[in-house]
Amino acid sequence: MPKETAQSSQYNLTYASSSSAVLRVDTTVDNSTVPNAETGRFSVRITSKKQYNTGLFIFDVIHSPLGCATWPALWTADPANWPANGEVDIMEAVNVVTEIPNQITLHSSEGCSMKSVKRKQSGDTIGTTCVSSSSENGNDGCGVKDDGFTFGPSFNAKRGGVIAMEWRNEGIRMWDWWRGSVPADITAGTPDPSTWKEASSDFPNTNCNIGTHFKNQSIIANIDLCGDWAGKENIYSDHCKS
Numbered sequence: 001m002p003k004e005t006a007q008s009s010q011y012n013l014t015y016a017s018s019s020s021a022v023l024r025v026d027t028t029v030d031n032s033t034v035p036n037a038e039t040g041r042f043s044v045r046i047t048s049k050k051q052y053n054t055g056l057f058i059f060d061v062i063h064s065p066l067g068c069a070t071w072p073a074l075w076t077a078d079p080a081n082w083p084a085n086g087e088v089d090i091m092e093a094v095n096v097v098t099e100i101p102n103q104i105t106l107h108s109s110e111g112c113s114m115k116s117v118k119r120k121q122s123g124d125t126i127g128t129t130c131v132s133s134s135s136e137n138g139n140d141g142c143g144v145k146d147d148g149f150t151f152g153p154s155f156n157a158k159r160g161g162v163i164a165m166e167w168r169n170e171g172i173r174m175w176d177w178w179r180g181s182v183p184a185d186i187t188a189g190t191p192d193p194s195t196w197k198e199a200s201s202d203f204p205n206t207n208c209n210i211g212t213h214f215k216n217q218s219i220i221a222n223i224d225l226c227g228d229w230a231g232k233e234n235i236y237s238d239h240c241k242s
Contacts, residue, residue, distance in 0.1 A: 011026050011028070011042055012024070013025070013026060013042060013043065013044050014044055014046065020062060023044055023046065023221060023222070023223055024223075025041050025042070025043045025065070025070075025223050025225065026041055026042035026043070027041070029041065029042060040225060040226075041225050043222070043223050043224065043225060044222065044223075045220060045221070045222035046220070046221050046222070047079070047218045047219070047220045048218045048219040048220070049218070050218070051078065051216045051217055051218050052076070052167070052216075052217050052218075052219075053211075053215050053216065053217070054167050054168055054169065055167055056164065056165070056166050056167075056191060056193065057076075057090075057164065057165045057166075057167070057219070058162060058163075058164045058165075058186060058191060059074060059090065059091070059162065059163045059164075059165075060160070060161075060162050061074070061091065061160045061161065061162070061163060062159055062160040063156050063159075063160055064091075064093070064096070064150070064151045064152065064155050064156060064160065065096075065223050066096035066097065066151065066152060066153070066156070067095075067096070067097065068095055068097060068236070068239070068240035069095065069225050069226050069230055069236070069240070070094065070095065070096065070223065070224075070225060070230065071092075071094045071095075071223070071224035071225065071226070071227050071229060071230040072091075072092070072093070072222070072223045072224070073089060073091065073092040073220075073221070073222055073223075073224070074089075074090045074091040074092070074163075074219075074220075074221050075087060075088060075089045075090055075091075075092065075219075075220050075221075076088045076090070076217035076218060076219055076220065077217060077218065077220060078215070078216040078217055078218065079218070079220075081216065082107075082132075083107055083108060083109050083131075083132040083133065084109050085213075085214065085215050085216050085217070086106065086107060086108045086109070086112075086213045086214035086215070086217070087105075087106070087107040087108075087132070087141075088105075088106055088165070088167070088172060088214065088217065089103065089104060089105040089106075089107070089141070089143075090104065090163060090165055090174065091104075091150065091151075091163055092104075092105065093151040093152075094227075094229050094230040094235060094239075095230055095235060095236055095238075095239040095240055096151050096152050096239065097239050097240060098152065098153075098239065099149045099151075099152045099153065099154055100149070100151050100152050100239075101123075101145045101146040101147065101148065101149060101150060101151070102145075102146040102148075102150035102151055102163075102176065102200075103126070103143050103144070103145055103146070104123065104143065104144045104145075104146060104174050104200065104201040105127070105140070105141040105142065105143035105144070106130045106141055106142050106143075106172065106203055106208075106214075107130060107132040107139075107141040108130040108131055108132065108141075108208065108213040108214070109131065109132075109133075109213060110131055110133070111131075111208070111209070111212075111213070112130040112131060112142075112207070112208035112209070112213045113128060113129060113130060113131075113142070113207045113208060114127075114128040114129075114130065114142045114203060114204075114207065114208070115128040115129070115207060116207075117204055117206040117207055118204070118206070119202040119203075119204060120198060120199065120202050121144060121173075121198065121199050121200060121201050121202040122147040122197075122198050122199070122200055123144040123145055123146050123147050123200045123201050124144065124145045124147070125142075125143075125144055126143045126144065126145055127140050127141060127142045127143045128142050129141075129142060130142040130208060130213075142203070144200070144201035146176060146200045146201070147200060148176060148178070148200070150163070150176050158178055158179050158180070159179050160179055161176060161177050161178045161179045161181075161182070162176065162177050162179070162182045162186060163175070163176045164176075164186070164191070164193070164196075166193050167210075167214070168210070169205065169210050169211040170204070170205055170210070171202065171203055171204040171205050171210055172201075172203040172210060172214070173193070173199040173201065173202050173203070174199060174200050174201045175193075175196055175197065175199050175200055176200055183195065183196055
């Protein structure tokens with residue numbers, strides 16, 4: 001959707017206050033409006049102009065979109081050079097109508113794997129082939145299911161929480177905290193990952209040159225509706241049974 005449409009008062013899909021920014025999906029269009037919903041609901045994707053190669057990124061998320069066919073994501077990538085420059089899915093889930101954990105995933109070009117590597121993480125590994133062109137895992141990348149409920153009703157009832165990503169050439173790690181349990185050093189603006197709990201996900205550079213496979217990344221946030229993942233029959237039916 002063009003920026004002007006996303007920001008228009010008619011749809012009001014993006015807006016910000018002094019304390020937060022909001023992304024929404026339009027619920028007003030139908031088969032009788034002009035324009036209509038023939039091509040789907042209006043939604044937006046925001047992408048940072050600045051690109052990064054390493055860093056510590058901390059996100060304060062108040063609410064996770066949920067419902068049948070929803071596919072919200074907070075991620076980093078270089079869209080013009082994908083998958084050559086990689087993709088990091090920081091916060092992602094689909095079809096959330098009950099409690100479900102966040103899925104954290106790396107997508108890469110050839111030569112990046114998490115197979116048979118030592119990892120220090122509390123989450124559950126669900127894939128070790130990071131290569132996005134691989135047929136071995138259906139292009140799903142190398143994912144980790146978070147150990148906590150970071151999507152769904154409980155997450156929203158607690159007014160969300162904080163997610164941190166540490167991206168170094170030595171590896172990529174992520175943490176999350178419920179609101180009220182965020183480390184004091186983050187609140188004080190002096191975050192120190194060495195003092196935090198065990199990471200939710202750990203992607204070391206053992207069999208993946210992080211500096212080569214992940215570079216020039218923009219921060220991206222969007223809410224898709226349907227799509228290959230959200231529309232997979234077994235996944236959709238598991239959460240959206242009639």
